[in-house]
Amino acid sequence: MTPTNLFKLISILFILTPFFAWSAPQMTLIDRVVAVVNDNIILKSELDAEVNLAKQDLQARNIPVTNPEELASKVLDKIILERLQLQRINQLGIKIADDELFAQIQDIAKQNNLTVAELRDRLNLSQKNGFESFRERIRQQMLFQKLREVEVLSKTQVTEDEVSNFIQRQALVQSDVEYHLGHIMVSLPESATPAERDASKQKAQDILQKIRTGEDFSQMAVRYSEGSKALQGGDLGWLGVDQIPTFFNDALNQLEVGETSAVIRSPVGFHIIQLQGKRNKNSQIVKQYHLYRFILLSQDARNKQQPSPTLVKLADSLTSLEAFKQLNEKYSDIPASVNANGNLGWQTAKEMPPEYFQAIESLQPGHAAKPFATEQGWVILFLDGVRDQDLSLKDKRKQAMQTLRMKKANESYEIWLRRLKDEALIDIRLEDPEIMEKQPSHEEALSN
Template identity: 30%
Template sequence: MKTKLCDLLRPVVLGAMLLSTTAHAAVQQLDRVVAIVDNDVVMQSQLDQRVKEVQQTIAKRGGSGGVPPASVLEQQVLERLIVENLQLQIGERSGIRITDEELNGAIATIAQRNNMSTEQFRAALARDGLSYDDAREQVKREMIISRVRQRRVAERIQVSEQEVKNFLASDLGKMQLSEELHLANIQIQVPESASAAAIQAAASKAEDIYRQLKQGADFNKLAIASSSSENALEGGDMGWRKPAQLPAPFDRMLSSMPVGDVTQPVRTPVGFIILKVLDKRGGATQTVDEVHVRHILLKPSEIRSPAQTEELARKLYERIENGEDFATLAKNFSEDPGSALNGGDLNWVNPQSLVPEFRETMASTPVESVSRPFQTQFGWHVLQVLGRRATDNTEQARDQQAMTVLRNRKYDEELQTWMRQIRDEAYVEIKLPGADQAAQ
């Protein structure tokens, strides 16, 4: 469990510490500034703690190179701390705040992922030498950075319908979005120089096994008893494969077969093979519950504090409850550029495509009812559920999958460009001994 915790929580920055060696001795400063970053600083204690974390991570991975000394890691780690600091400053200027409720929810989620209660999580942190309060602060910082990136990077990424169509038509798209098959095999081997009689005997054996399987015989047992495949002792289990990864004619044959069915024996260069479809995932027909919903989104900004944003959301909710038109208020107040002009209408949406807070609020709101104001990473919302339905969402699901793949690809590229940009535009003065002095 210690490894999981360290992977989830970076050790937290220690504040400056002062230590007096004797009652009459002068105070000795143990911490110092190693970088000035716009309106903030990075302290030696922060750098030391992060370097220590990186060394621990490298040590756990092992390898012949060993753990690099701190002097080798310091400059690279300091650069990462500088960029993180810049993002936190952007979050501060943008009015991004993390409420105690949000932070508690994030901590609870981390605990659940480690199969622990919050109290067990606190105890595990203590065993790992981590302060719970420091851990909370680090999670808070990570949440702020995530929201900064969402506002500055993710929201400006656009993927066109043509890009989606091109991706779906490409070999790469077909491979990534096709269904996966969990397969098992029984192989009856035929030696390369086998006689016609030997080949016929192998064919007859394969046909006999196939008949037994169609009559209900256990595939796992027959594989163990009769298969010459290297995975015979595992019941012939081949794991998950995409049809495109299989040789013809299996690529076409297996896609149309139901789970549990077996192929007739097929001649291959090494003999005869029978495949069974144990399970399928992805790519298949998908029926989903959709919700027709509209919302009003309000975002904190430099001219409107988080508290003022929340208060405005509550006032709009009261106006809707008192009979004012939801669509009109959405057009006048909503800051969601994709839906405001349509009266806040998001059309029919798959709940799984939404952030948890929005999804949960939507699920608990009856049709034709309006939710109370609630907060997500995007800001404050008021939503109205207009309808619910179950629909075949196969084509839309594939489009959404393609959209997600393309957005993630663009996001990774855009994020690196944006971080380089904010670093280049910032004033940074390095005060780390031995490092090149830089002021920008």
């Protein structure tokens, strides 16, 4: 369950169930210890309160409580796990800032079409100090989520291959993905004999072997394909998922861009496809520049209109990344911290300062730009590469990474909780008949 859904569920429990109440029972019970968790005790009154909440939740879902003892046992187990997590939270010093908590409460109120003030009033009407109890319960759930991120999610690793495979599987069921396919077909005559089928299949295998040994796919299509696009080099153009023949799907699912399938059988013949491109209909193609930067310290660089001829000549001589990196040795008197972050990575024109883009706009990769002045001194940029990047694909990879990490974390979270429980000192006293026996209230005891 996501944090949002969890908080929404809590909000429903506190707001939308008409029978919600945390009112004190008619009898004030003398507390007994029902469990000890390390150095922390759980009282019967705490268990009873949580059992009442669990019953209300089950009633709201129209689920009858058929075994109260079993329910109490399950609720106690939940409380034990919560106590263990709270102990771990204290050990790690995990905190929830007040502004984080208020933002979450605002979100819950908004989901229920309420202001925070209206939410507070409703909770306080339902129960004395209802809003305060609600707020602390939300804080606790947020603490549990942070603990999960620290202990489980942060240690969950996802490989790039897993991300690629995930995106590929997802893409096949998304209508906004398009594929650029090359196609070669060796047709079968109607009512083909076994010998004719074998001959056609062998011809397709021979074509595939030539492609895999270096022959150009489009040329092979022109020469051998009997498909409708043979004269276009087998280019089927960009196709949506609903336009691709279903007998291509399994093979397409295994292909990366640039790869060629094995021979595919269909009722009309044998096919070879090549995945020549893949894109999102809503793709955001931008040009990115891979930049390196070197700063020559100078106090009066801003006062000079142009760099010196010597400096310009130096920049012109930097025709390789290796030569550019040697500037650190050439100017070893410059503090290392000045150029410690010289690799600026891939950036779009909008992401870099305007003077940077102006310097490299007409520059060819593998060259340094003309030096320009800044407050620190003269800046020399080296353009290592230029590429077209689909930002929507970058976002998709990020989302896939998060989805896979969460999926893996979900798989290991219960294991982590049980391990936490196994390593703790827990003494459960729920089966003690004296504990479960209803005790008289103080008023009843006095009257007797």
